Amino acid sequence: xxxxxxxxxxxxxxxxxxxxxxxxxxxxxxxxxxxxxxxxxxxxxxxxxxxxxxxxxxxxxxxxxxxxxxxxxxxxxxxxxxxxxxxxxxxxxxxxxxxxxxxxxxxxxxxxxxxxxxxxxxxxxxxxxxxxxxxxxxxxxxxxxxxxxxxxxxxxxxxxxxxxxxxxxxxxxxxxxxxxxxxxxxxxxxxx
Ligand code: F6P
Numbered sequence: 012x013x014x015x016x017x018x019x020x021x022x023x024x025x026x027x028x029x030x031x032x033x034x035x036x037x038x039x040x041x042x043x044x045x046x047x048x049x050x051x052x053x054x055x056x057x058x059x060x061x062x063x064x065x066x067x068x069x070x071x072x073x074x075x076x077x078x079x080x081x082x083x084x085x086x087x088x089x090x091x092x093x094x095x096x097x098x099x100x101x102x103x104x105x106x107x108x109x110x111x112x113x114x115x116x117x118x119x120x121x122x123x124x125x126x127x128x129x130x131x132x133x134x135x136x137x138x139x140x141x142x143x144x145x146x147x148x149x150x151x152x153x154x155x156x157x158x159x160x161x162x163x164x165x166x167x168x169x170x171x172x173x174x175x176x177x178x179x180x181x182x183x184x185x186x187x188x189x190x191x192x193x194x195x196x197x198x199x200x201x202x203x
Contacts, residue, residue: 015144015166016055016151017159017185020070021045022203026181031104032090032097037073040203044182045074047201052078052151055186055199061149064088064140071153080151087140090155094127119175130175134161141165166194 021041025033037045052061063080065071066088075082096104096111105112108125115122123129128136137158144150152162156179164174166187179185184199 013059013189014056014149015187016052016061016149017162017179017187018048018074018151018153018183019156019159019179019181020068020074020153022181023070025098028100030098030100031093034068034070036069040182041070041074043203044201045077047203048074048184049077049079051184051199051201055184056149059149061151062147063151063153065153066090066155066158068155071155075151075153078151085140087136088152088154088158091130091133091157092124092127094124096124096127120171130157130161131171133157134165134171137161137165167196 020037021044022038023041024035024038025031026041027038061080063075063078063082065075065082065084067084067086068089071088072084096108099107111122111125120130123132141162152159154162157175159179160174160177163169163177163179163185164171169177180200182201182203184201186197186199188195188197
């Protein structure tokens, strides 16, 4: 592919108090991001063709809703499933599931939430996405923090142990471009 653009969904109602997972709608700031996105993407891509991939969760679909490109939803792009901790804040996880909280801090890549997933599980379920992605031209992928950490690490050859700590900020588009020398990455932050 020539360029792959990545973005997290706009700020969600759960992001406001750092709640895990769920299927929340965008916050008012998240909606502003969805409104700013068409202008930014046009600036980055001109009139080149682009395909939009989102997850099946409301917050990514809403974030892409103002864009005019052909689109596809992938369940494999849904956020890491936090199992019994879905919908909780990090403080609530620490209070209600102290052992899990400690185990996660020990090995964040391997730790699997009870009834949910680990980062390793997400890497595995992304395999078909990556295979299809290799065959595509320009793509915009609107997904989630943990999933984008895995995709980013794949392209930039980042060690699995470091992957769960990568910084993927909200309201920022990352543009990966392939040159003769490898993968070049630029980031564009939208001020809301
Ligand atoms: O807080 C937003 C979020 O996307 C959660 O839904 C998800 O569980 C979490 O980030 C993943 O980040 P971390 O693995 O650092 O908890």
